[in-house]
Amino acid sequence: MSEPAVTLSDLATEVRCKNAGPFWVTIEAFMTDPSGYAVADRLITAELIAGLYAVPVDDIQIFRIPDLNVVKVSFPRQVSQGSLHDRDIHAGQHHVLLGRSPIQTGDGRTSLPPT
Amino acid sequence: MTDPDMTDIAKAQKVGILVPAGMLGAGFPPDTITRGIALGADVIAIDGGSTDSGPYYLGTGMGKNPKEAVLRDLRILLRAAAAAHIPLIIGSCGTSGTDSGVDWVAAIVEEVLSSAGLDLSVARIYSEQTPDTVIEHLAAGRVHPLAPPRSLNAADLRRCEHIVGVMGHEPIMQALHDGADVILAGRATDTAIAAALALMHGMPAGPTWHAAKVAECGGQCTTSPRDGGVFAQIDATGFTIEPLDPNARCTPQSVAAHMLYETANPFQMREPAGTLVVSDATYTALDHRRVRVEGSAFEQAAQYTIKLEGAAITGYQTMSFTGIRDPKILAQIDVWAHTLEEVLTSRISQVLGLEPGDYDTDLRLYGYNAILGELDPHPAPPQEVGVMLLVNAATQDLATAIAKVANPLMLHLPTADMTHLPSFAFATSPAETERGAVYEFTLNHVVDVDDPCQMFPIKSNRTAHV
Numbered sequence: 375m376s377e378p379a380v381t382l383s384d385l386a387t388e389v390r391c392k393n394a395g396p397f398w399v400t401i402e403a404f405m406t407d408p409s410g411y412a413v414a415d416r417l418i419t420a421e422l423i424a425g426l427y428a429v430p431v432d433d434i435q436i437f438r439i440p441d442l443n444v445v446k447v448s449f450p451r452q453v454s455q456g457s458l459h460d461r462d463i464h465a466g467q468h469h470v471l472l473g474r475s476p477i478q479t480g481d482g483r484t485s486l487p488p489t
Numbered sequence: 490m491t492d493p494d495m496t497d498i499a500k501a502q503k504v505g506i507l508v509p510a511g512m513l514g515a516g517f518p519p520d521t522i523t524r525g526i527a528l529g530a531d532v533i534a535i536d537g538g539s540t541d542s543g544p545y546y547l548g549t550g551m552g553k554n555p556k557e558a559v560l561r562d563l564r565i566l567l568r569a570a571a572a573a574h575i576p577l578i579i580g581s582c583g584t585s586g587t588d589s590g591v592d593w594v595a596a597i598v599e600e601v602l603s604s605a606g607l608d609l610s611v612a613r614i615y616s617e618q619t620p621d622t623v624i625e626h627l628a629a630g631r632v633h634p635l636a637p638p639r640s641l642n643a644a645d646l647r648r649c650e651h652i653v654g655v656m657g658h659e660p661i662m663q664a665l666h667d668g669a670d671v672i673l674a675g676r677a678t679d680t681a682i683a684a685a686l687a688l689m690h691g692m693p694a695g696p697t698w699h700a701a702k703v704a705e706c707g708g709q710c711t712t713s714p715r716d717g718g719v720f721a722q723i724d725a726t727g728f729t730i731e732p733l734d735p736n737a738r739c740t741p742q743s744v745a746a747h748m749l750y751e752t753a754n755p756f757q758m759r760e761p762a763g764t765l766v767v768s769d770a771t772y773t774a775l776d777h778r779r780v781r782v783e784g785s786a787f788e789q790a791a792q793y794t795i796k797l798e799g800a801a802i803t804g805y806q807t808m809s810f811t812g813i814r815d816p817k818i819l820a821q822i823d824v825w826a827h828t829l830e831e832v833l834t835s836r837i838s839q840v841l842g843l844e845p846g847d848y849d850t851d852l853r854l855y856g857y858n859a860i861l862g863e864l865d866p867h868p869a870p871p872q873e874v875g876v877m878l879l880v881n882a883a884t885q886d887l888a889t890a891i892a893k894v895a896n897p898l899m900l901h902l903p904t905a906d907m908t909h910l911p912s913f914a915f916a917t918s919p920a921e922t923e924r925g926a927v928y929e930f931t932l933n934h935v936v937d938v939d940d941p942c943q944m945f946p947i948k949s950n951r952t953a954h955v
Contacts, residue, residue, distance in 0.1 A: 392750070392751050393541055393751065394751050394752050394753040395540060395751075395753070396540050396543075396544070396930045396933070397635075397637055397930075397933050398637075398753040400749075400751070400752065400753055402749050404746070426864070427864060428863075428864060433637070435753065435754070437754070437755055437756070439749075439755070441745070442742060442745055442746055442749075444746070444749065446749055446755055448753040448754065450636070450637035454929055454930070455540075455543055455544065455930060456543030456544045456545060456927075456928065456929065456930070457803070457927075457929055458803075458806070458849055458850075458851050458879055458881045458927070459851050460543075461851075461853060461859055461860050461861075461862060462860055463542065463543050464541055464542070467860050467861070468861070468864075470861070471861065471864060471865075
């Protein structure tokens, strides 16, 4: 049996998600320290987010804030807020997909970040 | 564009803003208000609304908080403001800032004033717009989409149950200038209510808007968001912020991080008159619980714009809910749900003569993958699933008829390998709940205006001010 993967959440004090107005979603990874920030900074790309959330790459905004050890991602809501198919009115649970992303090393194995 | 005439307002050295909580009705410890007044508050500002809970509140003009919660907060705040002789400003009254929301809060304010024997002048600032007014702006090319852009025509506007403009600080400043003690604003930017008095007294725009943004959610910018609000003091070069609870702390991290909260862009925030830019702001700890912020900038926009919000009815909804615990079904819950959708579509066609374009359904498997749906690639086999069926249709009767057609399936639908009819666990009798009209936000637009106050009439409970 393979070892459980180390995920972004494991290196974060909090990964959270919320509406930013009715038409945008914003996700923030608050990393515990600069080495965790470096991992998040490498991991979080527009391509990763596009794959996780089924959003066009060009619609994704990423803000890298090393002073706070935070990477912030914003993109247009894919389901109109409060509509029949909106299952997360405040977009409060969508961070999980990013948070559980495994941290990969160059050779594809899961490992702890460099310290 | 003309600002209200403020020539007779004395310039202050500093202005203190007390924000008791993130929302009127959320509650706060009364002694935090006493403490904020003692720290030198010149104004109490609190937000009464948000779009965050969805389009229902704007669509209906109903408030999210119970009257009793708003009454409790207002009792404390009105007495405190009256005793300190400082204004109380409430924004986005009644959750969505409709005229009915302003009048709802106004009635509660009058109840408190009369029972407490307080004689305060109350200004109501209305923000609701008629479809015809907005259609006129649209025809004149003054309405522009925000990102993500969506089309807008006159019919979309006529469909809206309510349309509000999101006011800036100017109508609030006008009401203050007219002598109002209590200002009940319709839809307003979260920051405008906290910024108005400081701007009126000549505080610089950058620090004022930044302080207003950090303070607007009350304790959210502190290390213990549940322990009450904050006090921000703005001066010529920046602002200082501290929690109202002496045991809570603001840290450079907690204050800087608040610019992330519910914002798409953490460095720039558009207000009607321009853009707050905090890229060069510095956050310094004055001690273990107070933070000094300097270097915030405000860039005046070439065109003054008012954001519009509107909500329209998209149909009527009925909900049905059942539970499954049988491991045999749960082992193939995807297949079971897919079968239910297929059989239901066919039964609706047979029984009601309706095709999928005539109605819409959403089948959610709570306990399995309801929240993330297709984004959840490999949900674990569940121990128990709550099956929620939502039906939208043109009328309530039709939505309920469809949900009733689904009832025997949600009670008994077997999987293909079963030779008997299972029975599932309906949560209620009847299984169907009528949810009434359902709404959507139809506007993500701004309108160009010349006068910041033109869309926002002010009414006072006094015929004239001395």
